[in-house]
Amino acid sequence: MLCSNCFSNEGLKITAEKIGDKSETACENCGSNDGLELSKEKLVELMQVFFSQGSVLQNIGGYAPVYKISDKKEMESVEFEEPLKSDYELLKQKTDLVVFHYGPPLWRLGLTEQYDALTESNDEEKEKALNDILEASNEIILPIGTKLYRLRINANDLLNNTTFDTPRKDLKTSYSRFDTPDIDIFYSSPDLETCLHETRVTIADEIILATFKTKKELKILNIADSFTEKEGITEFEMISILMYKLCTTNEEEYEKCRFISEFIKKNEFEGFKFLSYYTNVKDEELYNIAIFGFPLKEDKIELQSINRIKLRRVDYTFSFGPAI
Numbered sequence: 001m002l003c004s005n006c007f008s009n010e011g012l013k014i015t016a017e018k019i020g021d022k023s024e025t026a027c028e029n030c031g032s033n034d035g036l037e038l039s040k041e042k043l044v045e046l047m048q049v050f051f052s053q054g055s056v057l058q059n060i061g062g063y064a065p066v067y068k069i070s071d072k073k074e075m076e077s078v079e080f081e082e083p084l085k086s087d088y089e090l091l092k093q094k095t096d097l098v099v100f101h102y103g104p105p106l107w108r109l110g111l112t113e114q115y116d117a118l119t120e121s122n123d124e125e126k127e128k129a130l131n132d133i134l135e136a137s138n139e140i141i142l143p144i145g146t147k148l149y150r151l152r153i154n155a156n157d158l159l160n161n162t163t164f165d166t167p168r169k170d171l172k173t174s175y176s177r178f179d180t181p182d183i184d185i186f187y188s189s190p191d192l193e194t195c196l197h198e199t200r201v202t203i204a205d206e207i208i209l210a211t212f213k214t215k216k217e218l219k220i221l222n223i224a225d226s227f228t229e230k231e232g233i234t235e236f237e238m239i240s241i242l243m244y245k246l247c248t249t250n251e252e253e254y255e256k257c258r259f260i261s262e263f264i265k266k267n268e269f270e271g272f273k274f275l276s277y278y279t280n281v282k283d284e285e286l287y288n289i290a291i292f293g294f295p296l297k298e299d300k301i302e303l304q305s306i307n308r309i310k311l312r313r314v315d316y317t318f319s320f321g322p323a324i
């Protein structure tokens, strides 16, 4: 029907090569012999993958494509630039499908009732939202001997035992998602690759890994998964959707995250488990463990060993979508 060589937009062409099948005959549209053939079914798949999945925006903390496809002609609401414009016309002609701008329901963007309440300056509303989060989240007891990883980049004071503890306030230059000048947090992860993501290492860095084990049971709050949501609520009140949004969005949401960590601390938890931002680029969910204070100094954890880490290989997996 069509082949990958029928398209001019580079991303669309490469996506078509991935989806298409080898063919012995020349393409009936462009006459090419070495393109990958796409049946009508494959062309529909190509439109879904490229226009819909390919237009999901980064950093909004939810699955919300900008474009979707429809078999209702009147839904069409897009105008692409050349050469994508001609590619799209060709696809439209062969599949009878059109692309339209998709306005997702707000909860898909994580904009739940509690999200709004955390945004407002009304303290009572904020407190109620924080209580909702606490109620829906479950307690976890980290048993003695739980392994936690933590990385330092370009550290030059390896012999100092406190090097890997929560940094002292006077040494801190910036704050992260949940910590503030009043809330000290030891960030760690049970997963080594998550640590590498979280510390945003580059191939130029000297990476030092510290492996810790917990010395006592630690009572932490799980704000990452397995929430106990209230019965009969809508997506607009779901804490799992809210926490996914807050943990997989960038700096914009740090203020709300910090309200939550402050509230968890006030409710006498020793830390919390939260979703890693890098869950965005992994098939499985990645987690971090945050412990309040200075757990090494406070004898809650012990340093088991340190290692140097060398990055041997970095792989990128990506897909394409329309840019304009």
Ligand SMILES: [Zn+2]
Binding pocket: 002, 003, 004, 005, 006, 027, 028, 029, 030, 031, 032, 035
């Ligand atoms: Zn062709």
